[in-house]
Every structure is written in structure tokens, then in C-alpha cells.
Amino acid sequence: MTLVLDGVRVTHGATEVLHGVDLAVARDELLVVLGPSGAGKSTLLRVVAGLQPLAAGRVAIGGRDVTRLRPGRRNVAMVFQTYALFPHLTAADNIAFGLIVRDTPKAEARERAHRAATVVGCAHLLDRRPGQLSGGERQRVALARALVREPDVFLLDEPLSNLDAELRVEMRAELKALHGRVGGMMLHVTHDQVEALVLGDRIAVLRAGRIEQVGTPDEIWRTPATTFVARFVGSPPMNLLPADGPLPGLASTGQVIGVRPAAVRLGADGVAATVERVEVVGEDAHAYLRLGEHPMVARIPAADRPAPGAQVRVAVREADVHVFDAVTGQRV
Amino acid sequence: MTLVLDGVRVTHGATEVLHGVDLAVARDELLVVLGPSGAGKSTLLRVVAGLQPLAAGRVAIGGRDVTRLRPGRRNVAMVFQTYALFPHLTAADNIAFGLIVRDTPKAEARERAHRAATVVGCAHLLDRRPGQLSGGERQRVALARALVREPDVFLLDEPLSNLDAELRVEMRAELKALHGRVGGMMLHVTHDQVEALVLGDRIAVLRAGRIEQVGTPDEIWRTPATTFVARFVGSPPMNLLPADGPLPGLASTGQVIGVRPAAVRLGADGVAATVERVEVVGEDAHAYLRLGEHPMVARIPAADRPAPGAQVRVAVREADVHVFDAVTGQRV
Amino acid sequence: MRWRSVGAVAVVAVFLPPLLMLVAGSLRRPGLPPPPGPQLLPDPMSAEGYTQAVDLGGLVRAGVNSVVVAAVAVPVSVLVAALAGFALTQLPRRLTAVVVVASLGALMAPATALLVPRFALFRTLGLTDTLAPLVAPALLATSPLYPLVYYLAFRALPADLYDACRLEDLSPLRTWWRVAMPLVRPVTAAIAALTFVLTWSNFLDPLVYVYDRDLFTLPLALRSLATLDPTNFPVFLAGAVLTTVPPLAVFVVAQRRFLHQYRES
């Protein structure tokens, strides 16, 4: 069972939203789709679900061309970014909807709905209608509704965006475990790079309707294919500096140097810099520096943080340096 | 100019959603409201805005009791969790709405709307209607609509939840800068603890309609008042172990030990543990361990991570240990 | 979807013929005996029915009156319905329930039961034999159904939108005008079209309240054509066609708007 997108193009009136996307999802793979707002992530999921007419291209699931197959026949389950809960049904009925319309016996449907709700932690809300739920509660109901079935493809459009950190960590683990249990392919859209890195077997980075890179979290992290991917994954994002900038000798002209904030060392040696601002995030601190005209962020232990306004010296190990073409942004 | 909530109680029919909340926000303070889904965060903002009738309690802004004042007279601006954009207006008109209905000259309104849109990075979308925007784009428009005015209180209900990491970091900085520039009080609801820690002058942690702790990010991080706060802030959350568990001698019976994942050291000494699962998040790794029957997470450099299944030894410095009452969960 | 188009064709095939027959009938020459078999196009064809209808029925004058009545009654009606429907969404639930029940009650009152007392009312106000009684139902939104339709439409809008307006200190009136109304445009189009039709075809009111032939509206003029002897049926049908054209046009124009929807955030 695989999922293949082949030259998928989508237009909304005059604007082209997806410009020929090729993507292959392997059997039982969990692929995270990552990309900035408006990149076309939701559109991509809608294409797979069959909700979005294509301007060009093909979609195949399990080797079968489903481009012209109607959504219901593709055996996919989806969590909508807007939840799309039925306002007139209770959470329980919302979750069981897919089962009931498939003529699952009432008792079994109820039972399975309850189990799915327990997984996402909304079993206590089963009698409420969507109008009586908070944002995160609705999201969990929507998630349970997708999980209740055993489809070939799960399509999750930011299913955890409205959950708090603890719940998110928990749900992340649940999703991963569930995926391990039931298998199937999972396309998981998220903004959260931690979620992407932790959850994904592979990550597809989408930018303005084009796929920039597809790879394992490790590949994406270690060898970002473009400056865009480099900056997009990692928080704070990777520092980019011209080759002839404040850290010379690491690349040739016409190239760009990338250094992750964690690879920036503040110490006695190196280039002089001014500390502009410091953010403390628990045991880490983000120091926003200025090297001449160039801004730079360093991630350092909170305990070692300099005071704003302080003068420090910045050093980078050559092993930690990524080099990109200045014009194309491609990794060199 | 201060904001004071005094014994605020809110009920929805039979269920009580806020059980007597007391909160004071100082002049020009940015207070982050943090709490799990369904804790009552949105409700709290709606109370301040005057959109939610109170069962009991008082709200005062700038020393003036506004409990019975209608929303429009409280001079607050709000980003709704659902955005609440007007579907029939373009982004530009949505942003300028508050100005136009206050009879600001057309040209000035347009000018200010454009500026606000530029701040949140949606100036290129000004001609579109909400239906033509992606989730994140809508959120930015909603944010711009709140920023365009100069209210006494900004109420932001998860204004960045649908943005990608890079944009979020950027917007975070923008918000902070903006707040520094225009002043006013800001109540910012978020699920994202990094956002909370970075952005907040202070953080209020809400749980099931009650405030668990209010404090600076540093206080919240270093001296969480309850086990709940301790686990809620920090990702992965703090490890909690019984005093008589695998790490004995750090507290007395009837108490609970809390250790942040980053404070867990894997090395040659200490208690034996099995590595169950390892998540790699860029240069960090989260190692999920099992100490006998007790699970534990350690945050370690990705480079030093053990293999799943490996046997390791776990040590914790006494300085890194938080101690709580086992029954009440209160910090000891 | 193809089957939808097939369905659409079927709908046209069922609903259009009566109207086509109306037009076909109106094109027969007045005074001829009825045709022995089905005739889609009358033979001989003649527009004489139309000229006679206009002359005999005084349709020009009546048309002007109908237009005047509709021009006042329709906007007022829509306004009354929309304002009331909106107010109902914002007022306390108990009051709303009272008005809703009262509206349903008002729907139940048959027109014949109201004629005589209303006549007395209008006479007291000195309004008989003017067009005012024909416009008066606009105060009632023409039919108490329409405020209720508006009420349901406004109630279906996301509550957050109203909250956003309250935050901007918009008065209910401005909220209604700036936000609520634009969002229910299809409903407005539908209700405007329907009130137009109701007003336009109102027959009982002018029959009772209007004496002056110069104040006759089209249905009343048409009613007098209906008393022509049967061989002059084409004259009557021509009058019916002329009377029907404006509401048809309104419907066709309005239905374009029924579809227009804003997708909300």
C-alpha cells in the first residue's frame, strides 16, 4: 500500500496553489508535511482526499489510480483544520459517524467511539455538542473521529495545534503508537517542527506550492537541501550569513553560511558581537546578537547567558557550518 | 492603568467554568495565560472583554469598575480563537473595521490597516476575503485587526497557534516590540510554553477554572507552585517520582520529587534504567527511560543519545530537585 | 455533475410548460373558437390580445400603480423583516419566544377575517381609496414568515462575529447593517423577491380598499379581464402574461443572488 502524487497541480481561479507536486508515501509510513502558512499543505491533503479537483497530475493509492475516484471510495480519514464537526450531533455521534453510515452495529459503533475518545482524552465530553466544547476539546473530537476507523490513509491537518504542550506530547506518543498498531499511511500536517521531527518517518517540506525537500527528520535536520528548509526547521531558525560576512573563510564568495543557534559558541575567542536581547526558555536562553550589521542567534544554557548590551565573542566550528549557494539557496 | 479581576465566577448552565478567579495585571504588563484545553482561558478573556456575563465577581480596568460596562466601552481589542473575521469584507476592510466604525478618515484607516498588516506579514493579502485565505493567513489578519487600534487592553486568544515556527518566532518578537512601543496591557492566551516563557512579563497558569500560579517566567520555571504547573511548563514535562521511588533520599515520605528532563544526567553512576524510546529533536534528544516501574524522560544532546533498549545509569543533582506534597501537589 | 443537470432539465420540463401554455394562449387571435388539438404555437398567431388587454384592462395605469406600491412596500417590508429578525436574535430568549409564537399566530389569521376590521381602521385613518392600505402590509413584513426566516438566518451566523462587533462598540443597528445584512444577502434576495411577488399579486386588498379605477393595481385590472367571454380568453391570457412578466424578471434576477455565499473563517 503506497500513496503516489504525480505532477499534481491545483489552481484557484488564476492563482496556482500547487505547482506540480510529486510525492511518494511508502507503506505504513508516517509522513509529516511541514511548511509555512499558505504553502498549500491543506490543499495537498484535500487533493489526496479527493476533495480538491486537480488542474493536472495523478493520485494513486495502493497502485490504483484514484484521480477520478470519489472521496468516499478512497478509504481515507481526515481531520480538518477547521474540525468540520457536525454541529447538531453530540461528540459521541460525531465520532461514530463514519461507522454508522457504514452500517456498523450501534453497540459496536458506540464502543469504538468510546475507545477512540479515550485515546484522545475526550471520553468525558461525549454527550456534549460542538457548541459546548472549547477549541482544544473540539480538536480532540475531530481527531477521535478520524482515528475510529481503519482507513488506508490518515490525513491529519494540524490535529494538535490547539492542544497544550503536555497533551500534545501525550497525543504525539498516542498517534505514533496508534500508527504503529494499525499501520496505514499517515499524512500529518503541522507547523510544529518538534512535532515534525519527533513524529515523522519522513518529512516533506512544502514552500509556496512546491516541495523543497523530502527526507527523514535526521536528513532534514543535518542536511537541509535549501536555505529555506534550513531556516524553517529549527527554533530559533538557523543563522544565515554571507560567505564574506563576519565569519570569513568558511565558504567561497557567492555562497551563504548557515549555522544553527546551538552551534554558536560564546567564549573568549572569535568575532566580536553585541548582545541585543536575551530570551530565556527554561534551561535554555536565546541570545540575539549583532555582528557588525549581521544579526545572529545563539542558543546557550540559561545559566551562562550574557546580559543584554554585553560584548561577547562568537566562534563556530567548521563541522557545524552548512554552505548554500547564495543565488539558488541550494545546499552546496 | 491596571486590570483587576476579583472573585470572577462563570457558569454555563450547571457547569461552573471559572471558580472565582482573582488576577491583577499591572500597567503595561504582558501577561500570558497558560493552561490546558478547556481550562477556561478563552472564557477568562471574554470576561475581560465583557462578552461573558458573570455569575459573581468584579472586573476593574484602570481602577474603574467595568463589570457592568458594555464591551464597546471597555476599550479592549481582541483576537478571537476562531478569528471571527467578517466573511464579506476583504482583509483590508476587516483590519480597518474598528477604525472605520469609529469614523476615522478613510485614508488614515487604510494607512493604519496597511501598517498593521505589514507588521504581521499579510500586506500582500489585503484584497482577499477570508474565504480565500489559509488558516494562518486568517490568523494574521485577525491579529492585525486587533493591533490596528490602541486599546487599553489587548486580548489575544492563541493568536499564533496556526503559524509556522519561523513566523511564530518572528511574530513573537513583533508582539513584544509592539507591546513595548504602544504599551497597554496584554493578555495573551497560548498553549505554547516557549511562547509563554519568552513573551510573558508574567504567566498565569490556569487549571480547570482556577489559577494555579501567577509569576514571572523565571519563577514559574524555577519554582513551580504545584506539580501541575511543574509538568505543564516544560517540554518534555518534568518527571515526577514518589519520594520512596527509584531516587530515594531526596525527599521524605508523602512527598513527590520533580526533576526536569534536562536535569537528568545519564552517565556511569546512579540508578540503573532501561532506554525505552529516543526522540531526536535537532540537536537534542529525548530519552524515555524506565526506572523499575517508573517512567522518566531525559533531555540530552542528540550526539550523546543511547540506543533504545540500552541500559544506562541515571543521576540527579540535589539542586535540580523540586519537592511537592504528594497529596496536595503543593510545592514544599 | 451530470445527473444534476438531467434533474435540472426535468424540473424545467415540468415547471415551464404551464407558463409556455400561458404565453401560447395569449398569442391566439381573440374571438376564435378553441383549437381542436394541442397547439404549441397558435395558428394564426396574433398580438391582438395584448393590445386589447392593455386597452380594455387599463393595464398601463394599473401597471404604474402596481409599480408604485411595490416600490414602497418591498423595501419597507424587507427592512421591517430584517430589523425584526435581527432584534430577535439579540433580545432575551423569552421575549423572542413570544414574538415567534405571535408571528406564527399571525400567519394563521386568514385574510378574509381581517378585511372588514382593517377597512374600518383605514377609514378611520382616512386612508381608504388611496394606495396606503396596499402598502400597509409592509409594516408586517408582508408575511410574518419573513422576520422568522431572517431570525433563523441571523441566528446561524457565528456568535463570535456579533461579539467582535460588540467589542468595537457597534450599536445593534450598525452591527445589523454592516455585518449581519451583508452576510445574509441570499436571504435578502430571496425575501425581496418573495415580498415583491406577494405584493404584486395581492388581489383581495385592492378589491376591498380601492375604489378609484385610477388606483387599480394589475391583479384587479386582470380580474376584470377575466370576466370577458371565453372566446376572448387570449385577451385575458395576454393580460396575465403582462402582469406576470415583472415578477418573473425579479425572480430571475434575484435567484442569481441566492447562490452567492461568503464562506466564513
Place this chain on the structure above:
Amino acid sequence: GAPEPADAPASIRLLVFGAPEELEAFRTLVSAYGKAAPGAEVQLIEASDREDLITRLSTSIAGGSPPDLFLMNYRFYGQFAAKNAIESLDGRLAKSTVVKSEDFYPQAMGAFRWRDQQLCLPQNASSLAVYYNRTLFKKFGVAEPKPGWTWNDLITTATAMTRNASGAIVRGTEAEGGSARVAVYGLGVEPVMIRVAPFVWSNGGQIVDNDRKPTRFTFDSPAAREALRNFVELRLAYGVVPTDEEVEAEDDASRFANGRLAMLLESRRVTTTFRTIKDFEWDVAPLPTYGQRVGILHSDAYCITRGSKAKDAAWRFLEFAVGPEGQRIIAGTGRTVPSNIEVAKSSAFLDPAQPPRNAQVFLDAIATVKPVPTISTWPEIEDVTGGILENALYRGDKLDDVIRQLDEQTRPLFARGETP
């Protein structure tokens, strides 16, 4: 009424009904009056049919703003007369210099007397006649109806004139669809009380037990029963009248106008329409009889409402309308037989240039016409009996049942009615 102040409004309102051409005649009348009496204004309130007129009249009386004058048939004015809604004209008539009671046919005047008061003045004094298609009679070589003919002659003639498309005599009584083959029917007549009544009278019978204070229909008497039986046999026994389906499809008047009906029993009112017939020649004959020559009165009159605020002005118009000049104008339309004797006998009515040539038939009939009772519930009685007679003619209900139903269903109506 009370004497009016000198500056009483000269403008009055007149409520009439009729098809557009008929209304045109009233407009002519009104404008002629405007010329004859400068400064006087008459507003014509036009209803389209009798129902509309009565609705308007009653609501406006109830609402307190009735028209000053209205025109109504004697069969229907009773309900208004009984309710005291009509002003007595005796005083004004006595003083009038323009009209006198003697100017009018007494039969018509009498119909509008209520409890010894003259409530309305008749506009016309029409009666039932037989319209026939002379061209068709000539074509089939059948003798035309002539004065003094009998009911049997009617049946014979009608049977002889009922033909199929090839001109052969047929009976329109065969079952299912057979009747469709009839191309020309011999006779057209509506199954209503006012068509049946003259034949009952002619046969020496009575339709009600007491003309002045009726309490029931008396079709159970032998003479009335026979006339009724003969009447309802027209369809199912003789097949000379069209079926109900055919009547629904095309009413008798237009069937006649289209040359497919040889004879039609109608009052004067269809004349205006028939004058537009160009394809054949037609004329009128008197009603056939059972022996006694009796006709039935058709008459409308102008009445002044009691609630009128301009009774004098209304009277002045009324004088004009029923006076020679007004009557001549209305007679010119062909619609009516003038109630004003002088005008009726003038060329305004008897104009030989206009069909029917034999218009004298109408005037001759007046001497023998009889009104139906003027009881206030007569409109209801007509509606009820209409349904019964319709079923009797077209469905062939048993005569005994018909007679019983006529009696039973109308008794409460007679009981409730008020009489002059």
C-alpha cells in the same frame, strides 16, 4: 334622509360590475352626465363580477364608507333591503320632475318594492328568450321557432338540430365519448332555478308555496314536477344539450357564437357579444310554453345606500340614468332592455339595423314576466339549488331525490330569510 347642507359634496360614487365592454357603457353614461350636469362628479367603482360587487358593498357598508349608489339585480338586493341598507326613493320620486313611476315597466318596479317602499329604480327589464342560429336552421332545413311554440316544439326542434360533423341527426346520449361526435347541439341551457322557473309557471305550477312569503319549494306538485322532469331529461333522455364536460370546456354562449349550438336560452345580456358575430345570422324567439305564456324577469336597479353622505347628488344622477337620456345611452350598448317604457319602444332599443331583428320579442315578453321571490336569502338558495339541478341534469339523479333535496336543503334558508 335628512336634508343635506347646501355645500354637500357634489361628487358621488357609483358601484357597478361587468365585463370591460359593459363597464365602458357606464363610463359613457357617466361622462354624458358630466356634460348634462356641469360640476357634478361621478366616480365609477368598477367591480368585475357580482361576487366582487357584493364583497365591496358589504365591507364598505360595514367599514362605514359605502358608495352612494349601486346597481344590483332584484334577486340579490333583498339581503340589503332586509338589512335596511337601502334608502327609500318614494319621497324623491314623488317630487321628481325628470322621472315618474309610470315611466317604468311596473313588473320591474314591483320587483324593487320592499315593504311598500320603492327602494331602487330599475335600469332594465329584460327577460329570457331563445337565441337561435338562423343560418344553421336554414342549412338543415328546420323550421325556425316562432311565437306560440311549445315545449314539445322545443324538444323536436332541438332534436332535429343536434347533428354530427357530416350533418346527420344524432342523439348525444350514447355512452363514453360517443357524445363527442356531436358537432352541433340543439339547445343550450343552464341548469339553474331561474331557467327552470318559467317552465314551471307556464305549466301552471308554482316553484314556491307562497310568492310573497315563501317557506319551501313546491316541486312535488304535479305541474312543477312535470316541468322539472322534462327539463332534466334534456341531457340524458334526449341528448340535445352538451354534456357537463363540454360545457366546462366551452360555455354555451361561446359555443353558440362559434356556430355549434342551434339555440340558446339566455337573457338580453349576451346580445352585446353576439353582435360581434359575423359568420352567421341569428335572431331571438320567445320562450316556448306549456300553454300559459309566462316569462321570467331579469332586472337590475340603481339603489342609494342609506349610509350615503350625498343622497341628493346620487338621486340627481339616478334620475339621469333611468331618465330618457341615460336609458338611451345604455340601450345603445344592446346590453339591456330599457326599463323606461318610452325608450324601450324607441329606435334606441328597436334599432332594425342591429341584430336581433326580432327585438320586439323582449318587449312582448314583459307583459307576462314574473319575478322569483325577493327573499333575503335568495342568493344562498340559488347556490344550493344550482348544485342539485346540475347533478340532476348531467348525472341523472332520481327525480324524487332531486325534489326532496331541493325542498330539504332550502327549507332552513327560507326560514331564515326576510321577505318584503
Place this chain on the structure above:
Amino acid sequence: MSRRQLGLMLAPYTVGLVLLVFLPAAVTLAFAFTDYDLVQPPQWTGTANLTELAGDDIFRTALVNSLVFAAVAVPLRLLVALGLALLLHRRAPGVGTARAVAALPTAVPEVAYGLLWLWLFNPLYGPVNQLLRVGGENGLTALGRTPPQWLTDPTDARAAIVVMSLFTIGESFVVLLAARLALPPEVYELAAIEDATGWDIFRRITLPLIAPVLGLLLVRDTILSFQVSFVPALVVTDGGPPPYATTYLSLFVYRNAFEYLRYGYASAATLVMLALTVVAVVLQWRLIRRSLGSFGQATR
């Protein structure tokens, strides 16, 4: 202040309701207990009118006619309107035209509409029967049966009135169309993904979501069914064929009030008609309530 404004917004309508409906209706209903002929002052007679109604055969026939008409026409009309709205809510070639056409008969003024059908139903020359006769011989239909005697047979005439009423569903159609268009599309997308059948989507999503509107229309149509039969019965069948096959309550009331000048008696009949309507509406309301649960509250 905003309360007051809301009050003002509601005011014109309430004034209209009271002045143009409730006051007149109250006056008329008061006449139900009097002998009133529109000309002379009313005389108090207590319940005499009601007693008389109880023994009035014509009234009983009219009552039964009205009830049968409501029971047949109301569900049919609503079904047709709903079917059309659901068929035509999405764009496809021909849909725009079909929408306009479906609403058109409603736009024909009542008087004209009645007379149009009078002609369409003409037993010999009318297009309806001419169509039914296609393929048949001798004035029979292709099945060898006589075509319906629309205007002369009691049953066929009743059917004719129902058929006429089925073409004027424009109002319900338009209201339902607008309601359907206002439903959120994601919900339908989700249903599509779940491969819900058309029937399931209709039953489980569309129907409950437009149920408030549908309920309103059902109630309204029931109410109106006692009134809409009036003009057709007056113009097309004149209450016949005998005896009183299409005399509905509305026509009965009209005749008595304005043609026979028995306003008090007609008012009593109106009173009965109203009572009947109230019972029907309350029953329906109960039914709707039960099938809706508390959803009506939760949407807000």
C-alpha cells in the same frame, strides 16, 4: 441603550402585528358570538353560531375537504420544495435556469394563475388532457381510459386543486435553497470522505441542519393550506363540482361573510378554522421538538 435600540428595531413589526393582525382578528373573532350582517349592528347571540355550524352539512363538507387537502397537499408540497432545493443547490449546467423556472409559477399572480389552470384543465381542449390523450383514440388515453374529468368529477377536481398547488412551491423552495446554501461545506466534505450515501447525508446531516427552517415551513404551509385553496377553488372550480367537492373552509367563510352577509356565522367558522390550525401546529411543533432535541438551543 442598545436594548432600547433593539426594541426600536422590533417596533415596526410588532406595531404591524398588533394593528394589522391581532386587533382585526380579535374584532372578527368577537363577531363569532354575534349575529352580524355587516350592515346592521351586531347582536349578541352567544354560541348560537357554533351550534348552527355543528349541524351545517356544507360546513362539515368544507371542513373535511380542508383537512384532506392539508393532509395531502402539505407533505407533497414540502417534499417537492425540499427535493428541488437539494437537487438545485449546486451549480451545474442548467441548474440556474431550473431554479428560476421552478420559482416562476409562484410569481404568477393568483388570479392569473387560477385562470391559467382553468384553461389547462379544460376537459376537452385543455393541454393537460390533450397530452393525456396522446396515443389514445376516440378521446381516450393511451391506456384506453377516459382522461380525468378535472372540473366535473368531485375526486378529480380535488386532485386538480392539489396539482395546482404543487406548482406554487416557489416560496418554500427558495427559503430551503437559501438555507441549504448556508450550511458549511466542510461538513459535507467530511461526509464525502466517509462515503456516506446520499440518503445518509440527507438523513443525518442535511435534514437535521435545516430542520428548523423545514419545521417553520411545515407549520406555515399547514397554516396556509387552509387559505391557499381559496383562490383556486373560487376561480377554477367555484366550490364545485356539486355537491361542494372543492368548497374549502376558506371559500365557505368568504361566501358566508361577503356574499350571504352572514359575517357572524363566518366568523364562527373562522374561529373553528383557527382552532384547528392551532391544534395542527401544536402537534407538529411537538413532533419537531422531539425530533430536534435541544439542538435548537445549542446552535446559539
